[in-house]
Amino acid sequence: MSDYGHPLEFGSFITPSAADPTGVVALAVLAEQAGLDLVTFQDHPYQPGFLDTWTLLSHVAARTQKVHLAANVTNLPLRPPAVLARSVASLDLLSGGRIELGLGAGAFWEAIEAMGTPRLAPAQAVQALEEGIDVIRQLWDVDARGPIRVHGDFHRVVGAKRGPAPAHHVGIWLGAYKPRMLALTGRRADGWLPSLAYLKDGDLAAGNRIIDEAALEAGRKPGDIRRLLNIGGRFDTHELADLALNDGVSTFILASDDPDELRRFAAEVAPAVRAAVAAERSGTPSTPPPAPVPARPSVTVAGRSPFSVTPTPDDGVRRSSTVVWDEQTRPTGPAPDPDHTYTAHDLATGRHLVQVHDGLRGELAQIHDLIDQVEAGTIDVGTARSHINTMTMRQNNWTLGTYCESYCRIVTTHHTIEDRSLFPHLRRADPRLAPVVDRLEQEHHVIHEVLEGVDKALVALVSTPDGLPALREAVNLLSDTLLSHLSYEERELIEPLSRLGMQ
Structure with missing residues (x-):
């Protein structure tokens, strides 16, 4: 079992399609707005159907504010390490410390040769990568004396001046699968970044062993190396929690160009995995402790804790x-039966409601943050004035409006599912819940009207320079109503959901 204790992070792996450049950028912006920590793009400079990854990263950095960005992974044979180091440091400075460096030794060597770089044997490619890491780290080390001196077989940099230094400690993550690359990861890298699709059963554990042994031999701690993983397709939340707790994975990067999948990954999967891992690490329930507010009475389960x-x-x-x-005037439901017993599956049903609600709460906080950024004038900083001119405020409004509309759509969909499926089931399964369900449905209609008020304020903001206070008031009202409603719904439905199930 290998849990290195790193905080969990979640990211996206987006195809840099040249056929739809605006769509690629929109997905990156959506990933940040949904609450993901990281946006990555593959780097295949020989692929004419792809945008150049470093040009794309620069553009996305100017369109985002908080999310970290990286190539997944940079093709070092086609990116001279000294030039790459300055590119990374420059973009990190321009973006406020949001760039990480995924590195690969090179693949698809026929295509690399066609671009003008000689083919290397596998062992040579690993050696070249290690020399490249040395070049990059020396160039970033502005506190060291004298110029850079790397006398490598594949990278020889002698006399180059150091700098600039990145704005933060840039993580160097290696896309590694074979023993030589895994050992290099343990000796020199900050992270291991494979793709789950290329791994067989047991490969993560075996890779961790090689990395850990190499780290110890180099005088490092195994926990110094973050374990990242590209994932795709169908997966269960519990599978990801298991990968975190047993295989040490702390960063999950979803390979998808589907905006709905990215939203779900951020709003539902990420909070659920974080809660499960936090609970296991602490040995306590993953939900918050009770506070001095009206709440359902505890349920004593025979032979178990409340x-x-x-x-x-x-x-x-x-x-x-x-x-x-x-x-x-909100009604309350029936008191829980103290003799009722609950399986782990039963309890997971109730927890799921909290996890979905937590996603909505987190996104609501981001809306307030976006409004603060608009008000402070920080959105679109770094965008060339000649390109935006009088469109600066319009772009600010569009960024804010797109997110708010997306969030409102998520809330509306969540409530529609409840109104059409869940609530009728609860009425049938336990008629005593009818007054609570009726009230929740009434509140859904009110929240819908509040959401429409946000939409109207957004429309007004586009054409009215002083419309920000009205938007802020509309979103404040949304916060009051939605947060109050979510707490009431959880208080009344968590136990019935655990007892009655979804359907």
């Missing part, structure tokens, strides 16, 4: 002076 799924409490903070409903 019911362990805790609703997220309403903190009582209100941003808007507008009140759309009376919270004191």
Whole structure:
């Protein structure tokens, strides 16, 4: 079992298709807006159907604010390491410390040769990569004395000046599969970045052993190397948690160009995996501890601890002076049966509701952050004035509007699923829940009207320079209503969902 204890991160692996450049950039922006930590693109400079990865990364860095960016992985044979080092450091400085460096020794050598670089044997390619890492690290080390001196068989850099230094410690992640590359990862790299599709059963454990042994021999700690993994296709949340806890994977990168898959990965999968891993690491339930607010009574399960799924409490903070409903008139459901027993599967059903809601809460916080950025004038910083001119505010509004509309669509879809499927099932399965379900449906209609108010404020902001306060008020009202509603829904439905199931 190898859990290196790194915080979990989640990212996207987007195809840099030259046929739809605006769509590629839009997916990268969506990944940031959905709450992912990382956006990556493959780097195949010999592929005419792809955009140049480093040009694309520069453009995406100018269109985003927080998400980290990387090639997955950089083709070093076609990227001279000294030039690459300055490119990475420059973009890291321009982006505020958001660039990481995935590196590969090279593949598809016929295509690489066709671009003018001699073919290397596998052992030579690994040696060239190690020399390249030495060049890159020396160039970034501006505190060292004297010029760079690397007398390699494949990379010889003697007398080059150091700098610039990146804005932050740039992680060097190696795409490694064979023993030589894995050992190099342990000796010199900050991360291991394979693709799950290229691995067989047991390869992750075997790779970890080689990396850990090489790290120890080099005087490093195995935990110094982050374990990243490209994933795709269908997977279960529990599978990812198992990969984190047993194989040390702390960064999951989803290979998908489907915007709905990226949204789900950020809003549902990431919170669920984080909660499961946090619970296992701490030995405590993954949900927040109870707070002094009205909540369902605990359920004592025979032979076990009290019911362990805790609703997220309403903190009582209100941003808007507008009140759309009376919270004191909300009905409550039946008291839980203290003799009822629950399987792990039963409890997972209730937890899933909290996890989905947590995704919505996180995205709501990002909306407020985007508004703050617009108000502070930080969005679109670095974009050439000659290209944006009077369109700066329009671009700010479009960035904000696109995200808000996307978020509102997610909320509406979530409520539609509940209204058409879940709520009728709960009414049938336990008629005592009818008053609660009726109230939740009524609140869904109110929230829909509040969402429409956000839409109207967005439209007004496009044409009215002073429309930001109205948008802020509309989103404040959305926060008040939605956060209150989600807490009420969890308080009343977590136990019935665990007891009755979805359908």
